[in-house]
Amino acid sequence: MLGKTLKKLDTIFTNVEEWTLFIIVMAALMSLFANVVLRYGFNYTLAWSEELVRIVMIYSTFVGASVAVKQRAMIRIDAVVQIFPKLKPGLTLYTNLLMLVFAWMMVFYGYRMTHLQLLTHQKTIIMQIPLVIVYAIMPVMGVMIFIRTIQVIIQDIRSK
Incomplete structure (x- = not known):
């Protein structure tokens, strides 16, 4: 039950990430x-195009x-690890x-x-987009990176 729910959430997160990337990159292009x-x-x-x-x-x-x-495509x-292959699990966890x-x-x-931008009501120069929208990506994606890292750790533990 919990496994199916987590799998469904992973699918939703993946679709949101991929479609977000597709749409914003196409808009920029x-x-x-x-x-x-x-x-x-x-x-x-x-x-406004450069902004x-x-x-x-x-x-x-x-x-x-x-x-x-x-x-698992982070730099x-x-x-x-190549010199000492036995250290791979410990270094991966680290x-x-x-x-x-x-x-x-x-x-x-x-x-x-983001909170500071909310309080100061700053906007971008040309498009007048509130900077709180631009800065809000940091905490949101911080949560997503946290969730994704937990997923990777669980996959590593299950593969052992």
């Missing part, structure tokens, strides 16, 4: 393409980090624990930064 055509074809520039791409880069980095944790230095600490820091400090 279309706006950049339109900006290039207008700039070189009509000598006119869309000012949109900047926000998309921020979002795709954080959402992509969650996907990378799930797929690692594995020279020690890196996962460090990832949990990092995720907690993202949630904690991301919440503080």
Whole structure:
């Protein structure tokens, strides 16, 4: 019962992550393409296009980090593991624990930064998007990275 529920949640999280990445990257590509055509074809520039791409880069980095944790695609230095293969389980657990600490820091400090943006009512310069929306990705994806890291740890324990 619990296994089916967790599997269903994992499927939902995966779909949300993948579709979010797809939609925001496509929006950035279309706006950049339109900006290039207008700039070189009509000598006119869309000012909001570059700001949109900047926000998309921020979002795709954080959402992509969650996907990378799930797929075990985070950047690692594995020279020690290659030299001493018996250390792999311990070092893997250690890196996962460090990832949990990092995720907690993202949630904690991301919440503080988001709360500050909420209090100051700052907006982006051109598109006038409230910065609280931009900063809110940090604590949300911190929670997702935490969940994904727990999933990876459980998979490692079950595989033993």
